[in-house]
Amino acid sequence: MDNADLFLAEAADLLGERGFTRDREIIEPWLTDWRGRFKGEALGMASPASTEEVATFVRLCARHSVPIVPQGGNSGMSGGATPDASGTTVLLSLRRMNRIRSLDNDAGEVTCEAGVILQDLHEAAEERRLRFPLTLGGKGSATVGGLVSTNAGGTQVLRHGTMRNQVLGLEAVMADGSVLDTLTPLKKDNRGFDLKQVLIGSEGTLGIVTAATLRLLPEIGERKVIWVGQNSLQDARRLLLHFQNLAGDSLEGFEVIPAHSLAAVIDHLPYARSPVEGKHAWHALIELTSKAGETEALGALAEEILGKALDLGILNDAVIAANETQAEDFWLLRESIAPAERAIGPAMQHDISVSVSRMADFVDEISPTIEKRFPGTKAVAFGHLGDGNVHFHVLAPSGSTGGEWEHTQGKEISSYVHDLVTEWGGSISAEHGIGQIKRTELGRLGDPVALALMRSIKQALDPNGLLNPGKLVPLAQEGSTP
Template sequence: MDILEKLIAELGSAHVLTSDADRAPYDRDWTGKYIGKSLAVVRPANTHEVTEVMKLANHSRTPVVPMGGNTGLSGGCYPGEDRRKLILSLERLTHIRNINTVTRTVTVEAGVVLEALHNAVDEHDLIFPLTFGAKGSCRIGGTLSTNAGGSNVLRYGNARALCLGLEVVTADGSIMNLMSSLRKDNTGYDLKDLFIGAEGTLGVITGAVLKLFPKPTDYGTAMVAVSGTEAALDLLNILNDRTGGAVEAFEYMPKSYFSAMTTRFPQLKAPRTQLADVNILMEIGLTGLERGGAAEILESVLGAAMENGTVFDAAIAQNSAQRKSMWACREAALEVILSRPPVVTTDIAVPLDKVGAFLAQMNRQLADIAPGAEPILFAHLGDGNIHYTVWMDPQGSGANAESDEAVIKAVEALALDMGGTFSAEHGIGVYKLGSMRRGKDPVALDAMRHIKRALDPENILNPGKVLPD
């Protein structure tokens, strides 16, 4: 029997997809940039079936590409074109095993969709805070494997900070049980942290124990036109001081973003405020411990800032519909920027006190590297994560198509020069292999290669991702 026959015997033919039509949605990534040809898509129902798939793959040296919601932005699920790799979809592992309101933890299978988890814990007046535009499709295993960030990292941390325990199926099909719900566990090397952010190159995450937090009882949300990024970051500190660190989101969207947004999505309404070059969607979430209501705190802080001239205008959401509509503007960002190809996307972060200098310097450099190209920016400003994105050919002349690589190199080099990173939250996949080669410390890269060889000696787990040749 060949591997496909063995997989069908193990999982049933309904869960081993081989036809072009069945594989098509898995073979193509969300952006449409990476379209490959897998050998088959396998859809195990539980951890045991994942172990069986991995044993068969290991035995036959068949490469395996783990997949969650397939919303990753770095080509981490690209199966290549050689029809040799199995896509291992975790989409049937959707069981929430336990919500523990005493330890404030939730135990989930890897295929649980992020938004489904939000809804499940909401019934207990708790939150799992990780959130971003793909929440309706991305799955917990994928968010952990990319160490996803999103809008409220500044308060709660990224996926890594929210994870206490993991269940991992290793390359040879063993189950590594790291399913601790402990906040303290110093029993040697922290293997859990190796698998988080490994993009499926070290093991297949099948389950996780995640932290939960009290649900804020009062949200204050505002769209604020500010005089500059330095003034905006001052506001961030003032708001955090006033609320004991309750700022949940601090998202930057310049005026140019809103005009692109209404072109792409005419149904979305830009907030009724005078827009400036620097507009911030800010949100605070109070749990009742802080003094004063959320809207009142925003009014008082923004009122003072208007008097000293650092804030030009502000719209504070008066109800949940207005809050939702402000967030809809932010969550559309990726579709807005991808609406005018060719587009160059980046995912850099710089220290907060370098954000203003980075933007000014990069805009100047861009005019030299790719004349006529147009930056279309948005950022998780509160943690210095800027998606410096460029419409390479806004006039449709085709003149700038060859400059993509030069722009990426310049953006990432400037970020590194300022003490930043070339990949803040989207990972490496295949998209940033060149950046890894150029920008990652060579000793660190060497250590990563040793770890990869130790955990996956046959190189069957997502080969060709994360580590450049």
């Protein structure tokens, strides 16, 4: 405890009043993940204002063997930014580092500090008639550092890839307090291992991202947002291929929504209604975009593709949003599924992916299997069909009590879903990461060779285990390696 006192005094001295706090009221909100599933304790919260301060603070932590939990907007889905209950770690908030350091229109590049909020980045790009091609529900709180560290996905991955695809350069503080600076983007650079790739998606376990250079694209000309009613997920898969063939690069997103989820949203949201008449087993939400200056053809293209799809019998009904307000309304339906499904009652949620071409088969096969094996449950899949990534929720039998069910049958269901997705060659975490919520499952189901490599890399870059302990990398005893 003497040692802790010394550390705390040095931290306060180093970072000043704004930079280090033990004030319970200030820290409290950041000790729990936003979903309220994980709660931890911390010695204090550091909020450095510069990369140099992060580096100095990390060296201080290293000297005192104080583990660090880096945190951005605290809007992660896997508890990756929540400290454990020991109270021996320190929270490291990057939120104060929220400066856009530079934006180069010609090059289409922006250098942001880790604390820049996604929504602010979107606005900064729009002001310059550019856009940052990644978005997700938590854009009002998610930060660049968190997005990079979790290799975030979202609804534009089909066309533009995950966060990894947007990162041109990184700045990160390593476990020994050294600063890796690869911010200057070089389109071609073969000077050895691409170290930024090791850090992207490593959830703060290998280094602390302090800034990133990201690519920006020209603003779009126009978008057409389409809502479709269909008979089956197989038809949605056919429609996806149909759009990929005929719309090519204009296809920006392709999401699927089952009848159950749409009904839940309509119950949940005031004024919400289905964009299409009648009942359909499945719905698809499709977005097409055109380049700036090429606005005329997009509506005609959308109508042509939909007309052909109707002739092929792979959709029942389709509506193209008449204006931006309606387009936003369509997307609001999609974005409200998760909260609407949660409002119904307890459910186990799985963020899974398989090959794009096999996702429809997978859902069609495993949904009835699960409902049969666990009577009274209801399996609901929705989301990013175009990425082979659905959010697969299994709703508890009616009358189940949340916490209790989740820890008994719920747990069994999740293991079963993860077993199945692994058998199908898929991923138990498509976009939400591992954090603390899936570390044991990764240890149980991960490829032993991959797990061994991950442990070796973790050991090499953070030999004293100071960076985000208890996250992502399964311990050897959790693994299936002998």
